[in-house]
Amino acid sequence: MKFGIGQAVTRREDDRLLTGQGRFVDDLTFPGELHLAFVRSPHPHARIRSIDASAAKSIAGVAAVFIGADLAADGVGSFPGNPALKNAAGKPMSGPPLYPLATDTVRFVGQPVVAIAASTRAIAQRAAESIVVDYEPLDALVTLDQALAPNAPQLWPDAPGNAVAVSKWGDAAACNAAFARAAHVTKLSLHNQRLSPVTLEPRAGAAVFDRANGRLTMHASSQNPAGMQKTLAGVLGLAPEQVRVLVGDVGGGFGLKAMTPPEDAACAYAARKLGRPVRWCATRLEDFQAAAHGRDQHADAELALDRDGRILALRVRIAGNIGAYAYGAGAIINLAIGPKVITGVYHVPALDLTAQAVLTNTNIVSAYRGAGRPESIFLIERLMDCAAAELQIDPAELRRRNLIRPSHMPYKTPMGETFDCGDFPRILERALAASDWSGFEARKRESQARGRLRGRAVSTFLEWTGAMLEEAVRLVVEADGRVRVYTALQAMGQGIETSLLQVLADRLQIDAERIEIVQGDSDVAQGFGSMASRSIYIGGSAMLTASDKAIESGRELAGKALEAPVQDITYEAGRFRVAGTDLGIELGELAARQPERRIAIDTVQKVGGPSWPNSCHVCEVEIDPDTGATEVVRYTTVDDVGRVINPLIVAGQVHGGIAQAVGQALLEQVVYDETGQLLTGSFMDYCIPRADDLPNFDTHTDESQPCTINPLGAKGVGELGTVGGTPTVINAVLDTLRPLGVADIAMPATPERVWRAIRAAK
Numbered sequence: 087m088k089f090g091i092g093q094a095v096t097r098r099e100d101d102r103l104l105t106g107q108g109r110f111v112d113d114l115t116f117p118g119e120l121h122l123a124f125v126r127s128p129h130p131h132a133r134i135r136s137i138d139a140s141a142a143k144s145i146a147g148v149a150a151v152f153i154g155a156d157l158a159a160d161g162v163g164s165f166p167g168n169p170a171l172k173n174a175a176g177k178p179m180s181g182p183p184l185y186p187l188a189t190d191t192v193r194f195v196g197q198p199v200v201a202i203a204a205s206t207r208a209i210a211q212r213a214a215e216s217i218v219v220d221y222e223p224l225d226a227l228v229t230l231d232q233a234l235a236p237n238a239p240q241l242w243p244d245a246p247g248n249a250v251a252v253s254k255w256g257d258a259a260a261c262n263a264a265f266a267r268a269a270h271v272t273k274l275s276l277h278n279q280r281l282s283p284v285t286l287e288p289r290a291g292a293a294v295f296d297r298a299n300g301r302l303t304m305h306a307s308s309q310n311p312a313g314m315q316k317t318l319a320g321v322l323g324l325a326p327e328q329v330r331v332l333v334g335d336v337g338g339g340f341g342l343k344a345m346t347p348p349e350d351a352a353c354a355y356a357a358r359k360l361g362r363p364v365r366w367c368a369t370r371l372e373d374f375q376a377a378a379h380g381r382d383q384h385a386d387a388e389l390a391l392d393r394d395g396r397i398l399a400l401r402v403r404i405a406g407n408i409g410a411y412a413y414g415a416g417a418i419i420n421l422a423i424g425p426k427v428i429t430g431v432y433h434v435p436a437l438d439l440t441a442q443a444v445l446t447n448t449n450i451v452s453a454y455r456g457a458g459r460p461e462s463i464f465l466i467e468r469l470m471d472c473a474a475a476e477l478q479i480d481p482a483e484l485r486r487r488n489l490i491r492p493s494h495m496p497y498k499t500p501m502g503e504t505f506d507c508g509d510f511p512r513i514l515e516r517a518l519a520a521s522d523w524s525g526f527e528a529r530k531r532e533s534q535a536r537g538r539l540r541g542r543a544v545s546t547f548l549e550w551t552g553a554m555l556e557e558a559v560r561l562v563v564e565a566d567g568r569v570r571v572y573t574a575l576q577a578m579g580q581g582i583e584t585s586l587l588q589v590l591a592d593r594l595q596i597d598a599e600r601i602e603i604v605q606g607d608s609d610v611a612q613g614f615g616s617m618a619s620r621s622i623y624i625g626g627s628a629m630l631t632a633s634d635k636a637i638e639s640g641r642e643l644a645g646k647a648l649e650a651p652v653q654d655i656t657y658e659a660g661r662f663r664v665a666g667t668d669l670g671i672e673l674g675e676l677a678a679r680q681p682e683r684r685i686a687i688d689t690v691q692k693v694g695g696p697s698w699p700n701s702c703h704v705c706e707v708e709i710d711p712d713t714g715a716t717e718v719v720r721y722t723t724v725d726d727v728g729r730v731i732n733p734l735i736v737a738g739q740v741h742g743g744i745a746q747a748v749g750q751a752l753l754e755q756v757v758y759d760e761t762g763q764l765l766t767g768s769f770m771d772y773c774i775p776r777a778d779d780l781p782n783f784d785t786h787t788d789e790s791q792p793c794t795i796n797p798l799g800a801k802g803v804g805e806l807g808t809v810g811g812t813p814t815v816i817n818a819v820l821d822t823l824r825p826l827g828v829a830d831i832a833m834p835a836t837p838e839r840v841w842r843a844i845r846a847a848k
């Protein structure tokens with residue numbers, strides 16, 4: 087089978103994408119279209135006194151100027167929050183209502199306030215610059231420290247102490263008792279800095295409203311077309327059937343494009359109001375300001391261990407800065423998703439965890455590759471290395487002593503999560519061998535001979551995948567023998583089309599050229615989209631089940647067509663056959679004989695729970711003590727992603743994940759100054775990794791533990807590299823610097839920070 091499960095085939099979508107034939111939102115044009123530009127808040131927190139748009143309205147080519155009050159007058163509502171979370175008083179989480187355009191108050195720099203529709207982008211932009219907004223500045227809270235200070239102004243009535251939501255887990259009494267008898271306690275205060283997802287294609291949208299039938303079509307750059315359909319309908323006061331979301335190619339999602347941007351809703355509103363196509367596309371500055379940020383979490387953590395380095399208990403206090411609105415996944419990331427993996431791959435007998443989601447006057451925080459798991463794994467892996475150094479136990483050995491064993495599977499964590507399978511000790515030993523862990527001293531001497539310091543680290547970890555435990559798929563065998571499969575999963579550059587095709591081609595035993603995956607259209611497929619590494623393990627399983635059902639139902643139809651009992655019908659390579667005879671019928675021929683001239687199979691694939699991709703990373707770094715520059719020189723992983731559908735795509739996903747992890751560890755940070763102004767508004771200020779910041783990665787997969795809770799056996803891979811890469815790089819930096827007396831370093835560990843840490847330790 088070529089193009090089957092497990093084959094290292096190149097991505098079918100790449101020919102098109104690499105030869106400039108991709109179709110992104112901003113490539114579309116519509117007759118009579120208008121371009122939307124936004125006036126954005128220059129203040130982190132202010133009341134809007136008045137807006138003077140008279141000059142803008144008189145500019146030739148300006149079709150309309152909209153402010154928040156216009157949208158409110160037309161019944162446009164606010165974006166949904168998440169009432170499942172609770173505040174400290176036990177009330178459902180609520181925060182300031184977020185509207186497509188601010189109404190009376192702005193709450194972060196870059197928030198959209200006015201939208202201008204004009205015949206060209208340049209005219210819309212010029213008109214935006216002529217608009218005068220009179221603001222009354224209010225006290226702004228920028229950092230977690232400011233928002234959590236005892237006398238801080240309260241940003242929202244139902245957010246006591248500025249916490250919109252609070253959660254607690256574990257058993258505090260058992261944890262206290264374990265700490266009381268501990269031989270050793272390791273304490274760390276950690277900050278996961280704020281990041282920008284930085285998609286190559288910025289956020290963009292184009293809306294077309296058909297007055298004849300009252301339907302809105304939104305062309306979007308989205309990971310979740312069916313989700314966007316419902317959000318837009320809710321905000322605009324339309325029925326979901328009145329909204330169609332169409333997605334073409336998506337130039338990177340990284341979690342950001344799982345949400346519906348307020349600007350898209352403003353765009354859709356303008357198209358409906360004006361009865362003309364309206365489009366917008368963010369500039370890079372607009373995305374740095376207002377495309378939801380990721381991370382920004384503070385944690386105080388304590389790990390109790392016995393004399394032999396066995397973990398007794400973990401105590402954690404988390405505060406997540408979720409920005410100005412409780413929209414997006416910020417609160418869920420800190421209070422629900424991250425905590426699922428807070429104890430990592432270790433047996434932790436007692437846990438005491440408290441997490442709160444905190445409002446500030448900064449851009450909204452939402453999903454960014456990993457969404458909570460990177461923060462939690464950073465915490466536990468930093469604690470493990472710190473404990474190893476303090477107890478003078480080899481960091482690999484300390485992990486070995488604490489890993490959950492395969493014989494303990496299924497294993498229930500103190501968070502109440504169940505790991506279905508995993509052989510963490512095997513993954514660790516394989517990675518140590520592949521990375522030549524025992525040959526490190528020779529490499530270190532060689533580095534020293536060149537005036538470089540060398541250090542290393544190992545991380546063992548896992549991630550959770552499982553947002554929405556089902557996905558629907560429609561498989562249609564056409565009369566010409568082609569197979570069309572309709573799905574709400576969404577390609578965003580990760581190669582999901584090829585991976586899904588491999589599952590289908592494998593099960594249907596037909597040439598992948600005969601199969602087409604139809605995605606990006608909320609009219610033809612409903613589901614939960616691509617996020618949280620869920621696409622292959624749930625959606626891929628749906629493809630497998632749909633294929634099997636198509637063959638099953640085809641056997642019955644073939645039995646009728648060939649006048650043979652169904653148990654005599656066999657299927658092979660696109661052909662049904664009566665066993666032991668020459669009698670047979672092709673898939674397409676069989677479809678042509680049906681009343682609708684096709685065979686359609688609808689499947690809702692449910693999976694038995696979340697899955698737990700896991701991995702071991704080993705990283706070696708070299709530091710130049712004169713400049714503080716860190717170079718990642720060796721990087722090895724062994725990844726258990728369950729059954730591998732395409733080894734090339736798995737490797738590519740791990741590579742990209744590590745690149746973003748190195749970005750967080752060494753390079754990237756969104757910076758607001760103390761007044762709440764954004765200082766990182768361009769690539770001159772916000773440093774993303776480039777190929778020459780990275781070594782060749784040596785990645786391996788381990789398929790010894792296929793996932794048990796879905797028929798495909800896959801676990802997911804999209805976020806795995808990001809989840810464990812950041813602590814591995816930082817622990818390697820600290821391993822390098824610890825002999826000089828440096829015990830901790832803030833992220834990103836820039837050359838300046840490393841150089842200062844070395845100087846301060848002297």
Ligand code: SMO
Nearest residue numbers: 341454455617618
């Ligand atoms: S950032 Mo992910 O879609 O959990």
